[in-house]
Amino acid sequence: MFEEWYLNDLINERIKKSWKLCDLYLLTNLDGILKKTGIFELLKNEISINEIIIKCGYTDKVFYSIKWIFDRLGLDDYLLSTPLNDTIVYKLTGKTYKRNVTEIFSEAMNLAPLTQSTFDLIKLVSENYPDYLEGKKNGVDILFNEESINIMNEFYCINEFYAVHNIGGGTILNYDISQRNNPSILEIGGGMGGGTKQFILQRIAGKQKLDNFTYIFTEVANKLLRATKKEISEITNENINISYKKFDFNTDPIEQGYENNSFDVIWGVNALHVAKDLKKSIKILYNMLKPGGSLLIAETVRADGNPMVQQEFILNTLDSYWDVVLDEDIRPQYGFMHWKNWLKAFELAGFSNFETIPDMSEVEKKYDNCYVAMIRGIK
Ligand SMILES: C[S@@+](CC[C@H](N)C(=O)[O-])C[C@H]1O[C@@H](n2cnc3c(N)ncnc32)[C@H](O)[C@@H]1O
Structure with a gap:
């Protein structure tokens, strides 16, 4: 019971397609964050998250945030992770994202314009991620300031x-x-x-x-x-x-x-x-x-x-x-x-x-x- 409704009405075709585009949008933004922060260069050789934190001058607080990004990119075969002693080291596989974020965004908006706030939030957080990693901003600064609060409201109310x-x-x-x-x-x-x-x-x-x-x-x-x-x-x-x-x-x-x-x-x-x-x-x-x-x-x-x-x-x-x-x-x-x-x-x-x-x-x-x-x- 409710299966057909779930698969056809609740998560309809437009949502399915737009969700895939949103994933690609996220991955392309994550690639951008690595490039902006210099982490991309470090990943040309095998490196652990702790070593990245030391080299970039971050604090341990962002360990799991970096791990989230690496795990997500790993799922997409963009990064290879290898256990080494009691840690994990990561390295780029050479995979690249060919489409730019503007192009992906326009395609998604043609399909499902009411998903825009999800894309806007990914963009907002990506732009601020280097500052977040450096400890200059936290999530509240990024998501709940006067400008971003409207996007947050849209995310929960019309997305x-x-x-x-x-x-x-x-x-x-x-x-x-x-x-x-x-x-x-x-x-x-x-x-x-x-x-x-x-x-x-x-x-x-x-x-x-x-x-x-x-x-x-x-x-x-x-x-x-x-x-x-x-x-x-x-x-x-x-x-x-x-x-x-x-x-x-x-x-x-x-x-x-x-x-x-x-x-x-x-x-x-x-x-x-x-x-x-x-x-x-x-x-x-x-x-x-x-x-x-x-x-x-x-x-x-x-x-x-x-x-x-x-x-x-x-x-x-x-x-x-x-x-x-x-x-x-x-x-x-x-x-x-x-x-x-x-x-x-x-x-x-x-x-x-x-x-x-x-x-x-x-x-x-x-x-x-x-x-x-x-x-x-x-x-
Ligand atoms: C993600 S929002 C979901 C809100 C709403 N149900 C919706 O779908 O739009 C989670 C909500 O849980 C509330 N919340 C957080 N901690 C709570 C707690 N300990 N007890 C009750 N509500 C809590 C938050 O204030 C927030 O409104």
Whole structure:
């Protein structure tokens, strides 16, 4: 169920083609960063990341950011990595990128203009990467200044690559609650309400009722709570039983005024992966569900055909990207998780029933860049 919809409607042909172009755009930009920083010259001979850090005068803080770039270029056979003693050395293979970034960008914009903010962010971060590596700027300086904040807003609000998370999550949420009677729904990390809007708009489009559930929209950031409340209230004149509250899924819900065993559905779009200690947060949410209740998340996941998501390049300039507990079982590396690790995390939290909707192992047989997954656990 939902397989055809996922492969044809959710991740449609335009998105598939534009995503491939975006990958090429990223790789070409990464090549540019290596050339601008002089790392390209160093890679003409075998060299480790630690040696590069010393030669370029960087600090250890950027070790994993450089590794991310090298791993991504390695996947594309641009770099060869060889284990040597207890380190890894890297060397250029001689592969070159023939098309320039402007050309790739124009082709993508003809195809899917609403993906522009992803390209703009890759460009912005690439331009600033030499300064980031030198410690002159951090991710907040780059991404959240007066000019770039608009691109960030566009990325989350009108970007077709991102919209699939909201559309996908909203669709599966509507499916889940269609089997429940007057459910109580809690949304976590709701941000600017992209998921909430999709959920409501899909109900309006499907002529489904808006008064047969209660909905608590939550966020950790007060500013977002206020802004989103205003936006949601403008969607429809119909009465919706929705309230807006602060909730931090890293800390005890009881102390925040919530009760255990109290929700039929807890859901979130691209929110739960920011949890500091994922095992702890999933357990918190599990406890807040009534027996039979669902935890449903729509998350960016590492795809079979490309296990490194473009967005990671943008986010890995932020300290919060690295500020999570790694865990052998479920979160072996920084960045987005594989959907199989999400299932493992749900299982370890105690969910008796856990699945991806649609089944990712089936859709991945037909397309190798399935970068979004809806994961549901039933208590
Ligand atoms: C990537 S955004 C996704 C927002 C929204 N769901 C969307 O798709 O547009 C992640 C959200 O999680 C929120 N967040 C971060 N840490 C949180 C925490 N500990 N508890 C609850 N929300 C958190 C952030 O403020 C942010 O709005």
